[in-house]
Amino acid sequence: MTFRLLLEKAETYLTDLLHQRTHRPRDIAARSCLFILSRIYRSLVSLRISIYNQRIFRYKTLGCLVVSIGNLTVGGTGKTPVVEVFSRTLERNGRKVAILSRGYRNKGKPFVEKLTDLLFRRSDDIPPRVVSDGKRLLLNSEMAGDEPYMLASNLRDVVVLVDKDRVKSGRYAITKFDADTLVLDDGFQYLPLKPRLNILLIDATNPFDNHHLLPRGLLREPIKNLQRADYIFLTKSDGAGKLRHLKAFINRHNHRAEIIECTHRPQYLQDVYSQEILDLQYLNGKKISSISGIAAPEGFERFLRGFGADLVYAERYADHHRYTQQEIINFINTSLRQEAEMIITTEKDAVRFPFLERRDLRILFMRVEIDILSGHENFNQCISRICNTQPAKTVVA
Secondary structure, eight states, X not given: OOHHHHHHHHHHHHHHHHTTOOOOHHHHHHHHHHHHHHHHXXXXXXXXXXXHXXXXXXXXXXXXXXXXXXXXXXXXXXXXXXXXXXHHHHHHTTOXXXXXXXXXXXXXXXXXXXXHHHHTTOGGXXXXXXXXXXXXXXXXXXXXXXXXXXXXXXXXXSEEEEXXXXXXXXXXXXXXXXXXEEEEETOTTOOSBOOSEEEEEEETTSSSTTSOBTTTSSBSSOGGGGGGOSEEEEESOOSSSOOHHHHHHHHHHOSSSEEEEEEEEEEEEEXXXXXXXXXXXXXXXXXXXXXXXXXXXXXXXXXXXXXXXXXXXXXXXXXXXXXXXXXXXXXXXXXXXXXXXXXXEEHHHHTTOOOOSOOSSEEEEEEEEEEEOSSSOOHHHHHHHHHTSOOOOOOOO
């Protein structure tokens, strides 16, 4: 069994622990240990923020517009479509945009090469990976990571770079590609590079999970730290006006940030291999199976049922799971036994699908885009207003 599969199994078990799906004595003891670890983690997070706040470590500025888009929780907020629409709107408004991503679970260097770089301090001399130079797609999803590859595929005129050191990749974007706007993908916890705009996304259906920090919960930092945000987007809202209590809770921690309610709207279906586009009504009355490796698969499956599909079989993998040919072949055969007429997956999963010469069932992905529910603006107007307005002074706590 590969290290990646072992890691996925550990993640699945940990998720079951966090949401109390297991009740064996050893699981109860494990949750107690995780709680203790989460308190230690909370102290370390607070110490790190305090070090930057006290200017022991200093924020870097790069002399251009820096927009950070991120979450308080681990995954599940629908961040990638928001990064995409921000970047596209800024580019259409005449800016030269570069997206800076960490490239979560991309294929890294061999361990020996990493160790050599560390010993000889060569990391500063190694340029970031260029997923797209704004003209051409240069790396596949395995080398780039799922989200950077998706962004580069959908944004033809935007530079996409991958590096853990986003100060370095930001300088590279400015000097090599003349970028005047940097978008930090998943940047809320990245403190070395100071953004002019801090955009925080909160999943309206599950805002703060169980309110515990990692590893007992899914929070990356305490809820009170949402005070760093200049704008807060409540994603996955249904527009039914049920968020009054959540907004009041947010306002108690951050009274200056504008709260913008938005939703993820399915747009169309697209064949994973032929790229043919189909209307969503194609799902109506069809028996389908779904396969996904994302943080919150429930919403995706809810979309499928909402368009009239009969979901006869669903298989869920850990977030960022990289599929093998055998896994997809097995899934197709199981789907056929369940009398499914087609397979539906997410766009994020589609970039990780292996090539298949023979496909006994059609495999489609669902394209989803972001849309504003509150106010009289559309998303493009909202982003143009946000990025042309100087935010109030941010207080880091």
